[in-house]
Amino acid sequence: MTAAAHRMLTVGAAQMGPIARDDSRAEVVTRLLDLLHQAADAGCALVAYPELTLTTFFPRWYTDDIAGHDHYYETEMPNASTQPLFDEAKRLGIGFSLGYAELTDDGHRYNTTVLVERDGSIVAKYRKVHIPGHEHHEPWREFQHLERRYFEESSEGFPVWDAFGGRVGMATCNDRRWPETYRVMGLQGVEMILIGYNTPIHYAPDPSQNRLQGFHNHLVMQAGAYQNGTWVVGVAKGGNEEGVESLAESAIIAPSGEIVAEATTNGDELIVADADLDWCADYKETLFDFARYRRPEMYTRITAQKGVER
Secondary structure: OOHHHOOEEEEEEEEEOOOOOOOOHHHHHHHHHHHHHHHHHOOOOEEEOOOOOOOOOHHHOOOOOHHHHHHHOEOOOOOOOOHHHHHHHHHHOOEEEEEEEEEOOOOOEEEEEEEEOOOOOEEEEEEOOOOOOOOOOOOOOOOOOOHHHHOOOOOOOOOEEEEOOEEEEEEEHHHHHOHHHHHHHHOOOOOEEEEEEOOEOOOOOOHHHHHHHHHHHHHHHHHHHHHHOOEEEEEEEOEEEOOEEEOOOOEEEOOOOOEEEEOOOOOOEEEEEEEEHHHHHHHHOOOOOHHHHOOHHHOHHHHHOOOOOO
């Protein structure tokens, strides 16, 4: 294969620093546009923004009525606040993924990411599958993680789409910790997975894991990339947000499992990599040639049961 035959995609991970409780959508979009312009200067064709890009991480607060947080949700995308981002990205010829809280017309609440092509068209919408945290008021915690109160688990799974000259998938935060996330997309030939996250460094159920947050973050994404022969773009909203310290350490990971770009701050920062989508075949057609080596008849327990059975 000659160099000219390679499918190159310059991708940026647009890490965000904290977003305050009272920050307006317009203030946040101004920051997103600044990162977008940096991406244009770097030659990016695709930019990934984090999970819940447009607001503070509101599930850390309890409201008696779920609707008490409605102002943090988007009822359409794009909308008046985000249209400037869509317009400018189209003008620059850059695609992007954007995480946000979605409230549907019929009252469903999802932790959602939208994928937008370089021409401004919406390719797809992904809704988070693995919802972490808890459902009920637990005021003993230093801060709460009420995702399971404010978001529903998606039943739509992990699709993959033809976009940006390759096969692109999406996942969100806790999804990245589950090997099934990557494998389901790997079985569809995925070549790049975009993952936004908001990860508190303090983990109330087991604080002994606090020191390992950065290690675990990279561990799961690097393993997912290598075991499925795919690029993985992990992008954080990090820093001290409303008194909660969250992990940054955004990273772009090659199909080899190697980190090729990594954030060095916990604030707004763009990292960039030239992703050779044809590199994926080096793993998909050798060690991880699924058609040749997989034994799905040996794995039936994975989908036949949920919890541990002895």
